[in-house]
Amino acid sequence: MISPARSWREFPQRYRLEAAKCAGCGKVLYPPRVKCPACAGTAFETIVLPREGKVVTFTVVRVPPAGFTEQSPLPIALVELADGVRVMVQIGDVADPAELEIGMPVRLEFRRISWDGEAGLIFYGHKAVIAR
Amino acid sequence: MQVGIVGYGAFIPRRRIKLEEIAKVWGADAPSYRKGLQLNEKSVPGADEDTVTMSVEATRNALARAGGIDPAQIGALYIGSESHPYAVKPSGTIVAEAIGATPAIHIADFEFACKAGTESMFVAQALVKAGEVSYAVGIGADTSQGAPGDALEYSAAAGAASFIFGSDRERFVAEVVDTYSWTTDTPDFWRREYMHYPRHGSRFTGEPAYFRTTTSSAKGMMEKAGLEPKDFAHAIFHQPNGKFPMRVGTMLGFTKEQLATGWLSPWLGNTYSGASPIGFTAVLDIAKPGDLVLLTSFGSGAGSDSFVFRVSDRIEMVRDRAPRTRPQLDEHQIYIDYGTYAKLRGKIRMAE
Numbered sequence: 051m052i053s054p055a056r057s058w059r060e061f062p063q064r065y066r067l068e069a070a071k072c073a074g075c076g077k078v079l080y081p082p083r084v085k086c087p088a089c090a091g092t093a094f095e096t097i098v099l100p101r102e103g104k105v106v107t108f109t110v111v112r113v114p115p116a117g118f119t120e121q122s123p124l125p126i127a128l129v130e131l132a133d134g135v136r137v138m139v140q141i142g143d144v145a146d147p148a149e150l151e152i153g154m155p156v157r158l159e160f161r162r163i164s165w166d167g168e169a170g171l172i173f174y175g176h177k178a179v180i181a182r
Numbered sequence: 183m184q185v186g187i188v189g190y191g192a193f194i195p196r197r198r199i200k201l202e203e204i205a206k207v208w209g210a211d212a213p214s215y216r217k218g219l220q221l222n223e224k225s226v227p228g229a230d231e232d233t234v235t236m237s238v239e240a241t242r243n244a245l246a247r248a249g250g251i252d253p254a255q256i257g258a259l260y261i262g263s264e265s266h267p268y269a270v271k272p273s274g275t276i277v278a279e280a281i282g283a284t285p286a287i288h289i290a291d292f293e294f295a296c297k298a299g300t301e302s303m304f305v306a307q308a309l310v311k312a313g314e315v316s317y318a319v320g321i322g323a324d325t326s327q328g329a330p331g332d333a334l335e336y337s338a339a340a341g342a343a344s345f346i347f348g349s350d351r352e353r354f355v356a357e358v359v360d361t362y363s364w365t366t367d368t369p370d371f372w373r374r375e376y377m378h379y380p381r382h383g384s385r386f387t388g389e390p391a392y393f394r395t396t397t398s399s400a401k402g403m404m405e406k407a408g409l410e411p412k413d414f415a416h417a418i419f420h421q422p423n424g425k426f427p428m429r430v431g432t433m434l435g436f437t438k439e440q441l442a443t444g445w446l447s448p449w450l451g452n453t454y455s456g457a458s459p460i461g462f463t464a465v466l467d468i469a470k471p472g473d474l475v476l477l478t479s480f481g482s483g484a485g486s487d488s489f490v491f492r493v494s495d496r497i498e499m500v501r502d503r504a505p506r507t508r509p510q511l512d513e514h515q516i517y518i519d520y521g522t523y524a525k526l527r528g529k530i531r532m533a534e
Contacts, residue, residue, distance in 0.1 A: 065280040120229045120525070142230055143196050145516045160238040160280055161230040172267055174276060177230060182514050 191243025224451025297481020
């Protein structure tokens with residue numbers, strides 16, 4: 051399970067979809083990194099990612115790990131956002147995984163991602179939901 | 183200083199359970215429940231939805247309608263709910279962090295049964311009126327629970343409404359004309375510490391609690407503001423089921439037409455702290471500039487907050503900047519069976 055300190059450090063990217071845009075080459079990194087993998091630059095501008103996108107590809111996890119078991123079957127997708135940035139997210143509100151298709155328009159919504167049992171922390175972030 | 187709503191938003195989960203699906207599990211007579219409570223179905227939160235997630239989405243919708251407000255200018259944020267995800271750790275901090283309103287902000291979580299939502303609105307608008315903050319957010323949200331087989335299980339639902347109050351008139355979608363509260367100690371509904379489900383006083387929740395408190399609050403409000411039922415285009419009352427709000431509205435002299443737009447409970451259920459505030463968002467979705475609107479909540483224990491709003495011209499420009507309330511209720515529902523409902527609502531005892 052994620053520690054309180056680590057979850058706290060990740061709030062800007064998980065809660066507000068803040069990404070790092072490399073000042074040198076313009077590559078957008080999500081989650082942010084300390085060094086740009088494209089140009090090795092270390093100066094970044096904080097940008098907020100758009101919440102609209104489309105499914106590039108997806109899979110359905112039938113036996114999720116601890117912390118996610120109540121959400122089985124758990125669809126996970128690679129989503130390309132409106133600005134071209136790709137993010138890996140769960141897909142929420144799926145009545146039947148058979149309805150999922152590559153290319154589907156989705157919107158990111160604030161959801162519970164996982165939780166540490168009944169007594170531990172609840173970890174929030176964004177899930178994709180089908181945009182209708 | 184004049185104060186008004188500069189942005190509003192609602193969020194309703196997509197899952198629904200029909201009254202018949204609950205009734206068949208408990209051997210109850212569905213037609214008599216449907217007739218007696220005037221309920222058809224109710225919203226159910228997914229495993230990944232709670233008071234915090236719904237509050238974030240409702241507030242993002244409110245910010246979209248407010249148009250151009252920097253969240254850092256929000257000086258106060260209050261969430262009224264009886265289903266805060268943590269017993270100790272505020273919901274408001276998570277919501278404020280998610281919308282980018284931290285750290286220069288005052289935050290509190292309110293609780294007053296079903297009245298906590300209007301309570302947060304009441305305090306938020308008062309702080310703006312006093313000139314203490316530029317903008318303040320009042321949220322009503324709940325993922326309420328009814329004990330299995332109890333009458334409450336047919337109504338306890340989930341949803342959220344969020345309102346951003348400000349004093350810049352050009353941004354008003356509705357001006358706060360006046361407010362009034364009416365409160366007594368009336369033990370009609372309660373939940374003790376560590377208890378999973380609430381208990382209630384059955385029929386005592388009706389006349390001495392809901393009806394006495396709601397009518398006293400609405401009458402007191404109209405008397406204070408010098409208004410009568412005929413002066414209002416719309417009125418919204420707390421909606422513990424489908425029957426009570428229509429009955430209390432007509433008792434007070436409102437017509438069914440004045441009550442219809444904000445009357446969501448037959449399809450939504452009782453969203454507790456979100457109930458009358460979500461009804462109010464449905465009214466703002468269709469109201470005309472100049473319309474007077476009465477909003478009267480009710481919270482067991484017992485109290486009622488009343489507000490008179492006057493809808494402003496800007497409403498026409500901003501209402502489609504975020505999803506309207508009625509389509510969230512009427513479209514793209516996911517219907518679930520009782521087994522799924524029991525799992526999602528934590529009614530199944532899991533291995534420890």
